[in-house]
Amino acid sequence: MDQAAISGEIEAIAEAYQSSGAVETDVRLDYPPYRSSILRHPTKAPHQVDPEGIELWAPVFGHQDVDPFEADLTIQHRGEPLGERMRVTGRVTDGDGRPVRHQLVEIWQANAGGRYIHQRDQHPAALDPNFTGMGRCLTDSDGFYRFTTIKPGPYPWRNHHNAWRPAHIHFSLFGSEFTQRLVTQMYFPGDPLFALDPIYQAITDRAARDRLVATYDHDLTQHEWSLGFRWDVVLTGSHRTPLEEDHAA
Amino acid sequence: MTTLAPTPGQTVGPFFGFALPYDAGSELVPPTRPDAVRLHGRVLDGHGDPVPDALLELWQPGPDGRVVQRQGSFARDSYTFTGWGRAATDRTGRYRFSTLRPGGTPPYFAITVLARGLLDRLFTRAYLPGTLDDRLPDVPAERRHTIVAEADDRGFVFDIRLQGEDETVFFSYTQD
Ligand SMILES: [Fe+3]
Numbered sequence: 031m032d033q034a035a036i037s038g039e040i041e042a043i044a045e046a047y048q049s050s051g052a053v054e055t056d057v058r059l060d061y062p063p064y065r066s067s068i069l070r071h072p073t074k075a076p077h078q079v080d081p082e083g084i085e086l087w088a089p090v091f092g093h094q095d096v097d098p099f100e101a102d103l104t105i106q107h108r109g110e111p112l113g114e115r116m117r118v119t120g121r122v123t124d125g126d127g128r129p130v131r132h133q134l135v136e137i138w139q140a141n142a143g144g145r146y147i148h149q150r151d152q153h154p155a156a157l158d159p160n161f162t163g164m165g166r167c168l169t170d171s172d173g174f175y176r177f178t179t180i181k182p183g184p185y186p187w188r189n190h191h192n193a194w195r196p197a198h199i200h201f202s203l204f205g206s207e208f209t210q211r212l213v214t215q216m217y218f219p220g221d222p223l224f225a226l227d228p229i230y231q232a233i234t235d236r237a238a239r240d241r242l243v244a245t246y247d248h249d250l251t252q253h254e255w256s257l258g259f260r261w262d263v264v265l266t267g268s269h270r271t272p273l274e275e276d277h278a279a
Numbered sequence: 280m281t282t283l284a285p286t287p288g289q290t291v292g293p294f295f296g297f298a299l300p301y302d303a304g305s306e307l308v309p310p311t312r313p314d315a316v317r318l319h320g321r322v323l324d325g326h327g328d329p330v331p332d333a334l335l336e337l338w339q340p341g342p343d344g345r346v347v348q349r350q351g352s353f354a355r356d357s358y359t360f361t362g363w364g365r366a367a368t369d370r371t372g373r374y375r376f377s378t379l380r381p382g383g384t385p386p387y388f389a390i391t392v393l394a395r396g397l398l399d400r401l402f403t404r405a406y407l408p409g410t411l412d413d414r415l416p417d418v419p420a421e422r423r424h425t426i427v428a429e430a431d432d433r434g435f436v437f438d439i440r441l442q443g444e445d446e447t448v449f450f451s452y453t454q455d
Contacts, residue, residue: 238284
């Protein structure tokens with residue numbers, strides 16, 4: 031299976047989506063161009079329930095759990111990691127723009143050469159002794175997270191012949207309710223691999239896909255030190271958008 | 280008031296093992312504690328084969344049914360029950376948690392499922408054995424057993440089938 035065949039599948043699904051007139055905001059679970067999803071996606075629609083009890087709450091994480099130094103992935107070893115140093119920051123909110131305060135954000139990523147510190151990553155790119163690629167922080171009282179890291183490289187994977195993932199940082203986020211749990215990936219603007227990647231393209235809606243792409247922000251860039259990227263996250267979960275009547279009441 | 284569009288999910292991928300699981304992540308209480316129960320089982324794919332690269336998260340109330348709001352899930356002190364834990368599956372697709380029996384009406388374990396090949400997280404509930412049918416969510420009768428744990432000598436067994444005839448019931452909380 032080569033890239034042309036996978037791209038053909040991606041395009042056929044995209045065309046069918048566009049002609050359907052529907053608007054999808056989530057990633058699809060059933061997306062055959064991502065081969066590993068074929069046997070791992072539920073075939074039945076999720077059962078819709080009102081969240082109750084424990085689901086209306088989220089676990090609490092605090093400074094006992096997270097050391098502030100864990101937000102800087104470039105100081106975890108003796109020397110400076112290789113790669114483009116950058117700051118990544120953004121705001122975590124619910125669908126009404128209310129901040130998700132003092133909540134856990136975890137990230138993990140490949141090094142500048144596209145290699146993970148993971149046994150199963152056999153990509154013959156160098157490991158960087160000064161880079162692990164894992165960080166954590168708590169959002170502040172206004173919902174902002176802040177990380178300092180290096181830009182990860184693209185890397186090959188075995189979905190099909192000559193498959194490469196666009197550069198990305200994995201993000202794990204908690205909201206103020208269990209139902210808002212989100213694990214996703216942040217991408218970088220203008221990546222030439224976007225159109226070829228079955229994981230990114232599994233979000234069939236262009237506007238929804240774009241929400242995973244960070245924005246370069248020169249105001250976050252620091253003189254002779256690091257580039258700045260901004261990426262905001264919206265966790266909706268079960269949160270009901272208030273209706274007009276709710277406000278009137 | 281503006282409504283912001285949700286950020287879509289993406290798969291946890293194959294390489295989370297060095298980043299997300301952590302020491303004692305699956306031990307909400309030490310297994311040696313007299314009131315500790317084990318919640319364990321397998322994650323299986325559409326062929327019934329084990330999923331060795333899945334990650335489960337557990338969120339539950341204490342035995343008195345109260346929701347715990349205490350930090351310390353990442354730095355367990357052996358005494359504080361936080362109600363939250365995380366367990367990766369092993370080579371045979373098995374996971375295990377050491378925890379307390381949840382309270383509540385009816386009691387259940389809330390579980391988040393992540394895996395390579397799974398493009399977004401899934402939510403399910405593991406109700407305790409013996410939960411009456413009319414207390415369970417209104418799912419088709421033939422699928423009810425997929426959200427009820429079985430008892431064993433040390434606690435509960437709960438298998439998760441991502442796909443297939445006996446596919447686990449997964450829940451969606453989004454309100455349109
Ligand atoms: Fe990755």
